[in-house]
Amino acid sequence: MELILKQDVQNLGFKDDIVTVKPGYGRNFLIPQGFATIATPSAKKVLAENLKQKAHKEAKIVDDAKKTAEALKALEIKITAKAGGEKLFGSVTNADVAEAFEKQGQNIDKKFITSGIVKRTGKYTANVRLHRDVIVEVPYEIVAEQ
DSSP, X not given: XXXXXXXXXXXXXOTTOEEEOOHHHIIIIIHHHTSEEEOOHHHHHHHHHHHHHHHHHHHHHHHHHHHHXXXXXXXXXXXXXXXXXXXXXXXXXXXXXXXXXXXXXXXXXXXGEEOOOEEEOEEEEEEEEEXXXXXXXXXXXXXXXX
């Protein structure tokens, strides 16, 4: 079953992508939730016209995302957490990384950050998706609170 995505769906595709999924997944989840519509020939023509019109705006958005990516790479992120030796009391998640970015002046939503759950001190990297074409790896360090 071919569908046109109305918004980004994790592990499937981005907005305005034409994807092929199993009929049950499309009929029972994607369409009722409003994540997709059926890709009829007329819907594909409308999508192609909309994509032509969005191409110029998209270039500006990608440029802004690349500038933000360069700014993120220049940051030195240190997250302090309570720890006993190397092991943390609790964990550091995407929300904590997003909060550290915000303290540095970069406002990035936690749902665009992929770092996993970290339970030890040390150096790690977080993948930040600023745009479908711009994904940047940002290093950060977790240090024990003194």
